[in-house]
Amino acid sequence: MTLRSVDLRKEPVEAVLDRVERSLGTALDRESVVRKRRSVGARTGRGTWVRIERRGLDRIGVQGGDGTASAEALSGIAKPAWFAGVAWRDETEPVIWRADETELLPGAPVGNAVVTKEPQLAEEWWASLNASLNALATQQTSRIATPDTETLTQELVTATIHSVFPGVDTALGEWCPAHADFNWANITMSPFCVFDWEDWGMAPRGLDAANLWGASLAVPTLADRVCGERRGDLESRDGRLMTLFVAAKILGPYADPDDPRLKAARETAERVVKQLQER
Structure with missing residues (x-):
């Protein structure tokens, strides 16, 4: 059927x-x-x-x-x-x-999955985000993350990245637990709390940070803050590949021509491709 x-x-x-x-x-x-x-x-x-x-x-x-x-x-x-x-x-x-x-959630979600206006987030909020993501990465599980309900595999990552950035070496090496749907609609404003855990599981390092970065690109200062807070993840090899994975979803064949994130996603992805080639 x-x-x-x-x-x-x-x-x-x-x-x-x-x-x-x-x-x-x-x-x-x-x-x-x-x-x-x-x-x-x-x-x-x-x-x-x-x-x-x-x-x-x-x-x-x-x-x-x-x-x-x-x-x-x-x-x-x-x-x-x-x-x-x-x-x-x-x-x-x-x-x-x-x-x-x-x-019940302790507060309202920060916004829609993708934000177009900078939320006013306290320093304590960012500290809690970092503590939670750092703690999540240390857990043990046999689950595999299912972003967008698709089981995350090397083959899926390669196909997604190569649909926009052909020729990139997409070999993954460092996997750890991830929420896998980490965006502004699944995080509360005050205090920090992350919900909707349906798709969590093992994923390449940096998936959650890359997802939040991609959801922030319409607000450059917010995207920069995400990158700064999660630099360790995003500047790892797998973190760079997750950045391309997220960017490819934004820029791929089903891209919305009116998406305000297109230019920033393209510019960052081109820089990341060069960084991967230099390693």
Whole structure:
């Protein structure tokens, strides 16, 4: 059966919300519902948050789609606690639905995934970001990151980079745990907290830093700050390759001609390609 493309911002989800309420034993505040392309979230009657995701069976893999639950074992990271989860197979499509109940966020997200205006972030915020990413890199896991629900492999990195920067040596060497969807929509403003852990797992060093850099390019001072804070990651060989990986997604065949990040992504990528060639 072919999996149809679905945008949950446009699909009816009342039956799904009803099932989650029955399974978790709590009411969902329908006025608090937040819809995204492949997930729906809502506040519960017991003061928690539930995130519901629709994911095709072909994107589940050996990890089972339990990223948020498995992230509860991570330590030293500012993130909401996980309390409960429920999953089921769709009756008519090759799809898994999963709902995870977590602690409420301590604040509002910084912004959209990509920001166009500089957020006012305290020095303590940056310190917490660094502490969390440094702690994450020391954890142990057999999970493999699935950015954009695709399992991250050497082959995927090579194909993505070569689609825009052919000929670059893309051999990866240093892998460590990453959030894998690290952007401004998944991080709170005050205090720092990172959420939506569905895709976390092992990834080349620098993936999270490169993702945040790419999400900041429309605000040059913010992109520079990200680079400065995560210099150790981004100036490593794998970090440079992750910069090209992210840049290739911005600049590739599906690039938006109105994307304000295009020029900065191109300029940085060209510099990084030269740096890799000189090593």
